[in-house]
Structure formats: C-alpha cells, structure tokens
Amino acid sequence: MFFLGMQPVIRVTDLWKYYGDDEQGEPALRGTSLEVSAGDIVALFGKSGSGKTTLLNLLAGLDRPTRGRIEIEGQDLEALGERGRTEFRRSRLGFVFQFFNLLPTLTAFENVFLSLELAGRPDPAAARAALASVGLAGKENRYPHELSGGEQQRVAIARALVKKPSIILADEPTGNLDTHTGTHILDLLVDQCRQTQTTLIMVSHAMITCQYARRILQMEDGVVMEDRSCEAPGP
C-alpha cells in the first residue's frame, strides 16, 4: 500500500537477481517492484529462500542486482557508484543483522561509536546515549562475547540508530533470540524508529512482527506482494 501524499523513500522497479556468473538457474528475485514511504514501518515475510535477505542486501547496496532499478530518496543506487553506495550506508542507512555482526574486538561503546566515526560525527556522548536508550547503560565497556544475545542485538540496534539514518533495514532481528527478548527488541527498534521518523523494513519469520508494522509485505518466489492478512508465514 502506498500512502498518498507521502514521497516514497524507496522505489524498486523490476528487480532481478541471479547468483553466479550468468543468468542460469533459478533467480532469487524475479522482477519485483516496491515502494516504501518515508517513516513507514514495514514487515516483510516469506518462506526461506523466497528472496527476503537478497532484497534487503540489494536495498543496502551490499550486493548488486542483475537487472532492475533501486531508487533511494530519489537517487538511483546503481548510478551512485561504489563510493556513493558506501556513503549512503555510512550516513543514511542502518542495518541490523540476525547474527548481530558486532566487531568482536570492540567494546559495546566502541561498536556504536564506530558508526558515528564513519558517519563523520564522532560524538562519544551520542554513542553513550544510544546505548542507554536501548537499556545498556553501564555495559558500555563490555565486549560482545561478554553480552547475552539480546544485549548484543541491542548494541546492534544502537549502532544502527545512533547516526540517525533515514532507513533501517533489519534482517530477522529477532531470529536469533527467544520470544521474550525478541519482543523486547522489536519494542525498542520500532519505538525508536517511530520517534525519529525512520523508515524501517524488517525481514521476519515471527508473527509478532505484524503487531509492530504499519505495512505487511509477503515475499513469494522472488516477488513482493502486499499482504493484509498477517497470517503465519512459512517456517
């Protein structure tokens, strides 16, 4: 559903993605299109292998499509070039991974601060505030292996939010957490995004995600479809 009067922050047109050197075999994405408005909170469901993570990686500019066009805030991601895409990730995009992907040799504070440093705004107070906002005050100096899974994911959320991006992409942010912690993380992530009017796209298997999203999308065989039912997706 496209909200009238709101400018789309993400526009995907006829997106194809094949893995491998040529266009042989099954594509991960087969000509999908999508528009997402600024400040929207979107849940993307789909079976394993339906192309959810591929779409997210392409939206983040971490991977390149075989065919099709991705516009972020009106700019063609492909035309930005490698440097431009990196700059986009650095300043306008936050990414939350299922397996957290914190740098193991940096403390919680340093992991968050790194994000600010990369964005050219090295503000230690902001990093501390971000950690406090996810409930990790007092654990700034802990290394990832000294934190629980939920705490690691909170650090990852703080890392994504601290630079105040316009878009956050979350790839199964609760996939590696128990239900209670997962709910907590979703509360935190969505709440923060609402407060800051950040666009959030969450790839998920967890039905509870429906309760947080303003828009539900279903991915099937490499194509995104609107879904109003919010029924349980596949495993």
Added chain:
Amino acid sequence: MKIVAKAFLRYLLKRRSLSILQLLGIACGVAAVIGMGLSAQSALSSFSKAVEFLRGSSTHLIERPAGPIDEGLLAKLVQDPSVDFLAPVIDRRVRLKDSDAVRVLGIDPFLDRNIRPEIYRAYFAERRRGVKEDLFSFFTDERSVLIDSNLAAQLKLQPGSRFETSQGAFNVADTFTNPSGEPLILVDILNAQKIFDLKGSIDRIDLIINDDAAFRSRWEHGFRIESKRQRQETLAALLYAFKLNLQALSLLALFVGTFLIYNTAMFAVVSRRRDAGVLRSLGAQRHEVVAAFLAEILLFGVLGGALGAVFGHILSRFLTEIVGSTISTLYFFLKPSPQPWSLLTLAAGIALGCIASLLGAAAPLIELILIEPVKAIRGRVAYKGGTKKAGKFALTGIVVLCTAAVFLVFSFYHVYVGYAGTFIFLLGVSLFTGLTVMFVAPALRWLFSRAGGVQGKLAVANIRKNMGRTAVAIAAFMVALSMSIGLGSMIESFRYSLIWWMNSQLKGELYVSTKGDIDVPEDFYEELKGMPGIGGVDAYRNVQVTYRGIPTYITAINASILQRFTQFGWVNGGNENWEPVKQGSVIISESFSRRFNVKKGDAVTIEGTEGTVQFPVTAIFYDYTTEHGLIMMDRSTFIRHFKDRTINSLGVFVDPGYPDREKVIAEVKRRAQGRNLPVATRSELHSTILSVFDNTFAVTRSMRVLAIIVAFFGIAGALMTLFVERRREFGIYRALGFSVRQIAGMTLFEGIGMGLVSFLMSTGVGTALALILIKVINLRSFNWTIFYHFTFDPYLIAAITAIAASIGASIYPIWKVYRTYPQIQIREE
C-alpha cells in the same frame, strides 16, 4: 578510523597464538635471508682485509710462473728505475704437531719495513728495551721465529718457548698482533731459506713501483707480474663460484621466506573477511578497510622484520664460521669476523619483512577490494568451483613452467638466468598445488577414512574445501621439501661422481704429503723410485697460473705412471691419450675446457720461464679438484718450460707382481715418516677428500634445515588459522556427537594430510630441481659434469620431515582443542 585500527590491533592480541606464529613465520623468513647475506658479506670483506694486511703497501709482486725465483734477481731489481721499494718473501707452510698447517713468511725485516710497516713498527722499531737480545736472536738463531699472538695463545706459547713443526723445532722470539686472522709465523728470510732448503732462492718479491708499464715492458718475459688490483681480482675470481653459490642460497632463502610471509599475510586478510564485510556494511570505504589491513600487515612486517633481523644476525655468526671454514678448506685461509650489529641490518630486516608482507597480502587484498560486501560478510565459505579454479591455476602454472624452461635454456648467457629459471620453475609447480589436492583427495579420503574413520574423511574434505588457506601452505611446504630433496640429491650425486672420480684417478697405494703444505724433497722421490717392489711413483706438482688473465692451474704428473696404473674418466678416448702427453702435449680438465671454451685439438698458450709456450690439447678428462680448470702435463714437460722441480706430493704404486705388498707399503711409510712427511693410504686419502667435500656443503645443509623450519611455521600457521576460523564449526561437530578426541584427531589428520600432499608433490618437484641444479646451475657455476645418481636418503629425510613437521604443527591446535572444547561451543563471538 582510530576505532577500526584499534579493533584490528586488538584482534592480534586476542589471537595471540596465531599472531606469534605469524610473527615467527615472518621473522624466520627474514632471518634466513639476513643470516645468509651477512655471512657472505663477512667472508668477502674479511677476505679483502686479509689480502690488504699480507700484501701491505706493495703495489706489485714479481714471481716465476711456477716455482721459486733466484735471489740474484733482487740485485737487478734494485737498479730498476721503476722500483721504489722491494722486499723478498718466502711464503710457505709448516704443519704443527697434531694441528693444522700454518703460514710461514720469510722476510727481510729491514727491506720489509717499507712494504709492511705495521709489522716493522710493532716488532722491530718499538721493541721493549728488555727483549732486545731476543730480537737479536731473530737474526742469529736459525730456528728463531715471531709468532702471531692468537696462535701463541692457542698453543700456549710465550717468548722463549719452543714448539715442534714438520720443519723441525722453532724458538719463539716474540709475539705480534696479526689483524688478518690467519695464523702466521715470521722468520728471517735467510733462516727461511735454510729451513725450507731454498738456498739462493725466494718465492716472490713484493714491490712498490712507480711505473707499471715501463716495469712490465722490462720484466714480463719469464716472470709473472701481478698488481695489487690484479691480485684482488685473482682471489675474487677464485671465490667467484663460491660467492655465486652463497648468493644462490641467499636467494633460495628469500624465496622460501617470501613464500612464508606471503602465506602469513594472506592468512591475516582471509581470516578477517567477515570483519571487513561488517565494516563495509556500516559504511566503511574500501580504501579504509584496505588501509586498516595494510596497517596490520605492515605492523607484522615491521615487528617480524625486526625480529628476523635479530635472528638473522645471530644466525650469521654461526654461518660465518661455516663459510670461513669452507673457504679455508677449498681456496685460501680465511677467518671472517661476523658483521657487527648495525641499524642497517635492522632496516634491511624491516624492509624485507614489509615488502614481502605487502607482496603476500596483495592478492587477497585485491580480492577483498573487488568482492561485494555481502559476500565478504559471509566470512569463511567453502572453496566453490574448486576444480575450475585449480584448473585455471594449473594452466597459469603451465605458462610459468614454459617461461622457466626458456630461462633454463638460455642459462648459458649467465648463471643468474639459470637461477631465475629455477625460481620461476618452483613458482610454476606451486600453481599445480590445487589440482594435486583435487587429484589425490579421493585416495587420501580412502586412506584416512580407514585410518581415522569419519574424522579422517572430514579432515580431507576440510583440506579440499579450504583450499584458499591450505593450498598456499601446502605449496610453501612443498617448495621447502623439494629444496631438501633437490639439494640432497644433488649433493649425493656429486658425492657419487666424486667417488667414481677418486676410484679412477687416485689409485696409488700410498700418497706422500697430500696436504699441499709440505713439499717432498726430490731425492726422496728418487729414493722411492729405486725401492724394490715399487711399480711407479707419480710426482705431483700443482701451480696456479693465469690463462687469458684468469686464474687456473697447471698440474705436472708422470704420464707413463698414470697411464699404467690409473684409468682416468676421459670425456673422449681412453688411456691412449697419455701417449702425446709423454711427448709434450697436455690434457685439460672438463672445467678448463668449458670455462675457456678450449677443445681437443686446440692449443693453450702459457707464459713459461723462457717466454710463451704453446701446448697442444690432446684430450679432456673429468675432474673435480678445482672448478677453475687445470692443464695437466708430464713432469718432464713442466720442468722444461717452468724450471720448477718442486714436488707437492707423491703417489706411490706398488708393483702388482711383487709378492709382499704390505712390506713395501710399510717401508715407504717408515721412510716418509723418517723425513717428517705425512703419508696416507688410498682409503685414507679418499676419506679425507670426502670429508672435505662434506664440509663444503655445510652451508647448504644449514640452508636445508632453515628452509624446513621456515616451512614448518607455514604449515603451523595454516593449521592455526583453520582452527581459529572454525571454532564455531567445532562446536557444531561436538553437538553432532563428536568427542573432543575426534576433533583433535581431525586436526591431526588435516596436518598430516597437508604434509603428505606436500611430500608427494616434492618427490617429483625435488627430483626435477636436482636435475636442474646438476645439469644447469652446477654446470654453469663450476663447469663440471655431475652424474645424476638416485639415492633414497633425500626422499626418506623429506618424508620424515613432512610427517614430523605436520604432526609438530598440529600439536598446538590440538592442545587448543582440548583446552577450549570441553563443552559445546557454538555461540557467536
């Protein structure tokens, strides 16, 4: 990006074991190069210093082409307008009791003061007043000598002491400081003439002349005039092949060292792909990630290089001694002092460490630059499309091998071209590692699954699926093992050729005075010839001459004796080649023929006592006495043209028909010992030669050991990296029901598997390397043919090394497995 740098540096501390292995790997690689380079440098600079000291400030020397010179020449030279100063010299050796030969210089102290003022000042002009009578005895006492202080300390001698030598007892008048390092005894020249039975003769005259051209024009016929520069060039030429050998070994060390550093640097990059991916996903630019890696790699380069410089310096002290001893055995006395520690050594080590690290990291860094972040973030992935990639590498390998072949074919231009070809060959065969792993993996899986069950099977799969890591380590280890087999086979083949040569040429029952430092009196030669039961006596004389300005040797022998009692290894023909030699022709060694491109039927022109003489070459024979080549002629021809009756040694052949051979041998021994002449039986002489031969290869053997150590760190680093990368995977294995013992077993099988593949490859590559060393490098460096001879030993040593090193390299990861995995550990860091 301070935080990124911090993250990288902390990673090094967190993975201490791996970091230490990587540092040691780089350090060993650098140490091999620095150690070899410094010892070669020590030998060559000490050689210049020694020459400087013994020649003093003389500008030239004059001597006969062979043998002593009449002292009457001194009176004529004094009147020559080109001569400013002159000093007669008798330059001989005596053998100390139960010790080595020592150089004895017979000098005229007063004439010598202008040539070697240091000796004069120290011992004749500034003597302590109290010992003046001792000094006086230096001239009056025929047995009075000055002995260098080091030798005096070694023999526990003081002024007034007496010591025994092969030329009788000497009395120590005093000691003197000798900076050349060569043990030295000084004798008054008149006394030296008596001691060495050289009445009216001297060995040479050292000169300071003011007009080289004018002097040469007056004295060049019948004499050999050599300037100081020529002398240095001559000695340098003698060392040329040896120097080449040292340089080749340094390069070999550099090659293996660079391979290892490459291995290390590559691990640093590939094991951190995931971190690089995370950084990229957070918005770090490619160049920023690369800069962080480069900082880490350079840190390793600097620290490892510095440590390598220190190790190399220590190693050079050990190698310098071996190099000095080898040069002393083969060429002339040299006691090189190890190079002092300098910041330059440190700088060289750091530069080497950094350059090799950067070279090593280049390929994986380029891959990291080109890869999409999403792929990098996946971290370690299975080696996909292995066969295709291995095939591509092998195809590149074929191209590289063809290039190597071109270089080897054109090695006749210069031996360096041959060296380049050899290194390119090693690089080329390394590119076949992936394909070999693919090829032998099924057999290895069959073997390991029977030996170790499922963990054995998984170990082979891990080697194959992690080829990005394992292939370089296997290649580095393979190169080191191939070097071991190649050098070992070359040495064994050389030894075999030497034994064949000794059995064909050195067939006398006894050899008198073979050490080359004590001449045999001619009357003793005559005496032996007349002894009952003696079939023949070969009087051997060897002199260094220059041919086309390059040092070579003339050997005088008794052609008819050798024709009767020996069977030379002729390049063409048989013993009938001796007939023309008896008439005045010469035979030349293979090395002479190759060096000067002289063939059978050509003539060689040499400066004799009475002008130039042309000798027709009647045959070429295999010879391993000197790589500088030798011209062999009958003793009568030699005396006719060089007026030198000196005999260096005698080969005694007992009459085959004589009933009591043992009695004859005993009698010859008795008579020789009566004259203080050392005697050796044929087998004793053969074993002495073999022992000299074995000592000659001490440096080479050291390099073999070093290469193995370097490679050991390579394989240990590979195993450790695999271990660190797969910690989570090990947890999964535990969850699946693997015991800690099985995981440790799998690690061990991986190590042994890598060692086995390396060994399998090295059997072929090592044999090819041996053939290249024999047919190309040795032939070009030493101009002699070595006959390839297969021996099992080098292969056995390589096999044992491969297994021992693989097991040794596995020990630490296995220990870590036991220490880290008592429980299941799957969680992410």
